[in-house]
Each structure stands twice: as structure tokens, then as C-alpha cells.
Amino acid sequence: MDRKKTKLTAKIIHQTDTTHDEKHRNADNANRSAKYWGSPVRMRNSGIYRGKGITKRYNKVFFNSDKNPEQTIYRDDRSILNQPIGPSANNLIGQGTKVHSKGSITDVPGVLVGHAEDKSGRTGCTVILYPEGAVPGVDVRGGFPGTEQTDAIKPGTSTDLIQGVLLTGGSNFGLAATAGVVNWLAEHGYGTPTGVGPLPTVPAAVIFDLYYAKGSRRPDVQLGYKAAKAAKAGTVAQGSVGAGAGATVGKIYGTPMKGGVGTASWQIPGGPIVAAIVVVNALGDIWDHDHIIAGALKPNGKFVNQTRAILEGIPPMPSSIQNRSTTIAVIATTAKLDKAEAGRVATLAHDGMARAISPVHIQADGDTVFCIATGTDTSGLIGNAAVTAVGTAAAVVLEQAIVRGVMAAQAEIKHQQNTK
Numbered sequence: 001m002d003r004k005k006t007k008l009t010a011k012i013i014h015q016t017d018t019t020h021d022e023k024h025r026n027a028d029n030a031n032r033s034a035k036y037w038g039s040p041v042r043m044r045n046s047g048i049y050r051g052k053g054i055t056k057r058y059n060k061v062f063f064n065s066d067k068n069p070e071q072t073i074y075r076d077d078r079s080i081l082n083q084p085i086g087p088s089a090n091n092l093i094g095q096g097t098k099v100h101s102k103g104s105i106t107d108v109p110g111v112l113v114g115h116a117e118d119k120s121g122r123t124g125c126t127v128i129l130y131p132e133g134a135v136p137g138v139d140v141r142g143g144f145p146g147t148e149q150t151d152a153i154k155p156g157t158s159t160d161l162i163q164g165v166l167l168t169g170g171s172n173f174g175l176a177a178t179a180g181v182v183n184w185l186a187e188h189g190y191g192t193p194t195g196v197g198p199l200p201t202v203p204a205a206v207i208f209d210l211y212y213a214k215g216s217r218r219p220d221v222q223l224g225y226k227a228a229k230a231a232k233a234g235t236v237a238q239g240s241v242g243a244g245a246g247a248t249v250g251k252i253y254g255t256p257m258k259g260g261v262g263t264a265s266w267q268i269p270g271g272p273i274v275a276a277i278v279v280v281n282a283l284g285d286i287w288d289h290d291h292i293i294a295g296a297l298k299p300n301g302k303f304v305n306q307t308r309a310i311l312e313g314i315p316p317m318p319s320s321i322q323n324r325s326t327t328i329a330v331i332a333t334t335a336k337l338d339k340a341e342a343g344r345v346a347t348l349a350h351d352g353m354a355r356a357i358s359p360v361h362i363q364a365d366g367d368t369v370f371c372i373a374t375g376t377d378t379s380g381l382i383g384n385a386a387v388t389a390v391g392t393a394a395a396v397v398l399e400q401a402i403v404r405g406v407m408a409a410q411a412e413i414k415h416q417q418n419t420k
Contacts, residue, residue, distance in 0.1 A: 103265030103397075104236040105275040108332040110374060113277065114231030115242030115261070116223050123169035123213035125177050125227040126242030126261055127202075128277060128330045131190040133161030134372035137342025138203065141350050142365035144324055146206035148175050150368075155340040159201055163190050164228070165330050165370045166204035167243040167279050170218040178204045180224025205368040207281040208324035209246030216246075236263045236277065239408030243328075247281035249406060250295030251325060252316050252359075254304040257294045258413055259286075262405020264397040271335075272377035272386070274393035276349070276401040278329035283364055284357045286406045294406045307358045326366035327353060329401070331394045337373035341387050346371040348391030352398030369398070 105111055110130055117124035136153040152159045163185050168174035181202045185191055191198030217223075227242065239260040240247070247259030259282065265275035280286065285295025285306050296304040331349050346369040353367060354360050361367050371394070381389060 103275065104263040105265065105277040105330065105332050106233045106236055107265040107267075108273050108275050108334055108374060109376060111275075111332050111372075112231035112233055113236045113263075114227040114229065115237055116227035116230060117242065117245045118213070118216045118219070118223065120213070120216040121240070122216045122246045123174075123209050123219060124242045124245040125166060125168045125174070125219050125223050126244070126277070126279060127164055127166050127181050127224070127227040127231055128332070128372070129164035129181075129185070129228065129231045130332070130372055130374060131163055131185065131188070132374075133163055133190075134332075134374050135160065135337055135339060135342050136162045136203065137337070137339060137344070137346045137371035137373070138368065139343060139346035139350060140366075140368045141353075141361040142326060142367035143361075143363035144208075144326070145366035145368055146172050146175065146208070146326065147204065147366075147368055148178055149201065149203040150205075152201065153203055153339065155338075155343065157339075160339070161192070161201070162203060162372065163200040164202045165372065166202055166224060166227075167277075167328050167330065168204060168206050168219045168224070169209040169213060169243050169246045171206050171208045171210055171324070174206045174219040175204055176221060177219040177224030177227070178202055180221040180226070181228045183221070184225050184228035203370060205326070205328040205366070205370070207243060207247060207279055207326045207328060208366070209248070209281060212248055213246040236261075238262050238405055239412050243279045244281070244405060244409070247279055247409070249280060249282045249357075250285050250297070250304070250306065251283045252296060252306045253309050253314070254296035254298055254306075256296065258406075258409040259294070260405045260409030260412075262401040262403065262408065264400040264404060266393050266397050268381075268389055268393055271379045271381045272333050272390060274331065274333045274335070274390050274397055276329055276331050276352075276394065276397040278327060278353075278398060278401045278405060280327055280357075280402050280405045281325050282327050282357045282360065283325040283362060284359045286402060287356055287358060288403045293403065294410060310359065324364050324366075326368070327357060327360070327402070328367070329353070329369045329398055331369060331371040331398065332374070333371070333390050333394070334374050334377040335386050335390045336375045336377060336382050337371075337386060337390070341383075342371040342373050344387050345373075345391045345394050348387075349394035349398045352395035352400075353402065355395070356399045356402040 112129040185200035191200035244261035248256040249259040259280040263277040292303045
């Protein structure tokens with residue numbers, strides 16, 4: 001049988017051709033993916049080349065849009081420096097749901113809040129009480145903490161319930177105010193029963209406000225007692241009150257702005273209430289989603305954007321080496337938690353702090369979050385499921401409380417300026 005001879009040809013594929021084909025396959029795949037999922041896909045340089053001389057057509061973002069199918073991304077795009085890392089609260093809770101606009105930590109039944117300030121109005125105390133006793137937890141993240149009785153409430157210790165938490169100005173000096181809170185609770189019969197009367201347990205954390213409060217009387221036993229006596233349910237004052245009276249933010253570069261006390265709450269549908277109160281006294285800037293709302297200012301009144309400045313290697317202001325800070329907070333929940341679980345909730349709540357403050361948890365911060373669990377929730381949410389749900393909500397309400405506290409402080413300043 002005759003066989004038809006076929007001429008065989010071979011083509012040598014050079015490495016440059018392979019790279020070229022791979023580059024276009026990547027671009028085609030990205031385009032198809034964007035059209036399928038309806039979401040933007042960024043292709044940086046569309047291939048492996050990173051050097052100079054790359055034309056604009058290799059810097060594309062593909063969108064599923066007939067009106068605007070392509071948008072150029074330039075090599076000097078710095079959008080990543082314009083927002084903190086991580087999702088925002090509204091993106092997390094989804095479907096347009098927002099944290100209660102008027103919510104506060106006193107939405108947890110039985111929780112009381114009291115503020116007291118020095119006569120100068122530049123330092124003070126904020127006390128969060130649950131006189132019947134709540135399960136405690138704590139997580140310290142900053143490199144310069146000032147705390148009291150945090151070891152006593154860790155898992156494995158004999159302290160199962162606490163009657164309150166003190167947040168105070170005055171740095172280490174302000175810890176003296178704890179005795180005033182303890183005295184008030186003991187006088188009213190709250191605390192662990194002993195043969196000589198009730199013994200209240202009140203852990204505490206401080207902020208460093210000594211430069212702002214220079215010349216003011218530091219928080220002491222009398223001021224702590226006054227804050228405890230003023231503790232009540234209902235509306236919680238926010239802004240430059242209590243421990244937030246001397247709080248400032250944005251202290252690595254430029255000129256700082258005023259910080260303060262903020263609070264927020266959320267009820268998991270069919271489940272426990274989760275709420276936060278915070279004293280915002282951060283070295284970093286305060287972010288509300290994708291923009292700075294308070295922080296270090298340039299001489300022209302614009303924000304420095306301290307995260308960007310650090311990434312670009314700009315030396316800090318000489319005075320910044322003298323600054324110490326701290327953002328301190330309390331998470332309160334009706335969930336049923338043990339001490340280890342409450343401690344984990346406090347850990348998860350720090351995520352909210354990281355979303356709202358940048359940079360955060362650095363060596364000059366003493367960032368500390370307490371958790372108090374009242375155990376009054378009847379939904380049956382317990383164990384790991386409770387920790388996940390409550391911890392996630394805690395991060396959201398803490399982020400919102402930080403934003404509220406700073407905005408309230410700035411509103412006060414504007415009001416004072418307008419009334420002069």
C-alpha cells in the first residue's frame with residue numbers, strides 16, 4: 001500500500017515567545033474572570049517585566065463594565081498607603097447594616113459608667129462597673145502598658161468575678177485612683193465576701209496624658225471615688241470627658257489632635273449584646289474606613305498620614321521620642337463566657353483597634369482591652385461559637401467607638417471655637 005509522504009516541519013520555540021504567550025494568557029484569564037465574577041482584577045504590568053519602559057497598555061485594571069471596560073493604573077499609584085490594612089466595619093457586617101447610632105456600653109443590662117475630671121479639665125477617670133460581678137478577660141498588646149491586676153484575672157487564678165474596670169489618665173500615677181473605686185464598691189456591699197467585709201476587684205489601665213495635663217492634679221483616690229459615685233446607666237458622655245479629658249492622637253510626626261472617650265454597641269440577632277467603651281490616646285492616626293479623621297497635622301493643617309511617612313522613611317519629629325500613648329478599652333457582653341473565652345474576645349477586639357488606628361500597638365503604646373461577660377444571655381450561644389461571634393462583634397463596636405470618641409472631641413473643639 002502506497003503511503004503518502006508528509007513533510008514534517010518543526011518550529012523552535014524560544015524563551016521570549018513562551019514569555020510572550022504566558023503574558024497574554026494571564027491577561028486573557030484575568031479578563032474572563034472579571035467578566036464572570038463581575039469584580040475588578042488588577043493586572044500589574046500584565047507579565048513578568050518590572051523595569052522601566054513598560055507602556056501604559058500593560059498597566060490595566062479589568063472591569064465588568066460596558067461603559068468603562070478598562071482603567072489605567074500608573075506605576076506611582078499609592079492607594080495602598082491611603083487606607084489602613086484590613087476591612088472596615090460596614091464591609092464586615094454587610095447588607096448596609098450599621099452599628100446602633102446611639103448605642104453605648106450601658107446597653108448591656110447592669111453596666112454603669114461614670115466620669116470624673118480634674119478641675120483643669122485636662123485629665124480624669126472613667127469607671128465601668130458591674131457591681132454584681134462579671135467574668136473578666138484581658139489582652140495587652142502595646143509595648144508600654146500601665147495596668148493593675150491584669151495578672152489576677154488571667155485563667156488559672158482564683159479571681160473569677162470582677163466588679164468593675166477603671167480607665168484613667170495620669171499614667172502610672174493615675175493607678176492610685178483604683179483605690180477610690182474599690183472603696184466605693186466596698187461601702188455599698190459589693191465584692192467577694194470575706195470575714196472582714198466585701199473585697200471588690202477592679203483592674204485598671206492608664207493612658208499617658210502627662211504632657212497635655214501638665215500642671216493638673218493627677219487622678220487620685222478622691223477622683224476615682226467620684227467617678228464610681230457618678231456611675232449610672234443610660235446615656236454615656238463621649239469626647240473630652242473622664243479619662244479622655246487629656247487624650248490626644250497623632251504624635252509621631254507633626255502636631256497632634258484631640259482624642260477622647262467613645263462607645264458603641266451591637267446585638268447579635270437572637271443572641272448576646274456586645275458593646276465597647278474606649279479612651280483614644282493613640283500615637284497613630286485615626287481612620288474612618290478609607291480616610292483619616294484625626295491625627296498628626298502639617299503646618300498647613302493637612303494630615304501627615306503617618307503610615308505613609310514611615311513607609312517612605314521620613315524621620316519622626318524630634319519631640320516624638322518623648323511621647324507615650326495608649327488606647328485602652330472595655331468590651332462588655334451578655335454572653336456566657338469563662339475567663340479564657342473572655343480573654344480571647346479581648347484579643348479579637350484588638351482587630352477593631354487596628355482597623356481604626358494606624359500605626360498601632362507599637363513600643364510607645366500601652367494598648368489594652370478588657371472584657372467583662374455578665375452571662376445573662378439566654379440564647380444558648382456558648383463555647384467556641386460564642387467566642388467567634390462575640391469576638392467578631394467586639395472588633396466592630398470597638399472600631400466604631402474609636403471613631404465616635406475622636407469625632408465627639410473634635411466637635412467639642414469646633415463648638416468652643418464658634419462660641420468665642
